[in-house]
Amino acid sequence: MAKWAYERGLQQVGPGAYAYLQPDGSWGWSNAGLIADGDQSLLVDTLFQLSLTEQMLATMADAVPAARSIDTLVNTHADADHIFGNQLVKSAHIVASQAAAGEFLKVTPEDYGRIFENWQELGAGARYIHDCLGNEGFQFNDIVLTQPHETFVKEKRLKVGDKNVVLTAVGPAHTSGDVLVHAVEDRVVYTGDLLFSGAHPVLWEGSLEGWVAACDHILSLDIDVVVPGHGPLTDKTRVAEFRAYLLWFRDEVRKRFEAGLAIEETALEIVELPDLPEWNTPERIIGAVNFLYRKYGSPQATSNFLEIFGLFDRFLAKRAARTVKHDACNHGH
Ligand SMILES: [Zn+2]
Structure with a gap:
């Protein structure tokens, strides 16, 4: 989509809504989001590494004063590249779906560390992970897995300043606990990994039918911008294409x-x-x-x-x- 640049860093996508993008969007290179109004702010996801999350938080704090102290952090799901930076958002109340919270300990930083250190003995799967992620200089030593403070089952509505944000748990789809974050007045939805823009989806748990239903939910929203979990910014056209692809x-x-x-x-x-x-x-x-x-x-x-x-x-x-x-x-x- 030519409308938006696919460049590393923060981009405004609505009056008080931002996307933080990490090209090229492949394994480990996820996007995050920020919704702000007045002196309040909500962060959508952290990143795979402490250093990357640190850099993102500094960029956000520079550009958006309300992001100097993040009030709420929503994790769209429990995959490592969306939660491993949680410990750095000290001020935030962390929210996730109940199903996602149950998956936080599935693959821990220690597990990643072991795979990275011993990949040569662990066979083809570890070799793939090493080839795709090991060359990026990722390391997991100082990550303290930081879990949600609050969970919800289906839907949670909250305010950021005067603005409405609706969290909808649509899993099982990509994982059991996927959450859509809809910034209503900004006309933006953050999909987490319910959308890999320009890449094949990671479908290895969750539910294909649930994923189609999640697309239907996104398509039903009154929005201009879709911030995917990976890849360039897009709109509902790509969601409709992706829904057709799944079927x-x-x-x-x-x-x-x-x-x-x-x-x-x-x-x-x-x-x-x-x-x-x-x-x-x-x-x-x-x-x-x-x-x-x-x-x-x-x-x-x-x-x-x-x-x-x-x-x-x-x-x-x-x-x-x-x-x-x-x-x-x-x-x-
Ligand atoms: Zn991801």
């Missing part, structure tokens, strides 16, 4: 499951289909195929975090063997 993808996978194709065969066929959008990180397709096969009861499918990353690694190797172009981890070469 198309489900049908393509189901056909091949019923025809008896293995997970890898299905993924390798789908990635070659002419209807496939030209999004980055296509290896995520095999994770999503694995997820649907698991739902269909296939004994081939895995629910193990490192094994799923292992599928990505093998899928890239297979594709590289077939085609010359190899865009591992979506970093431009």
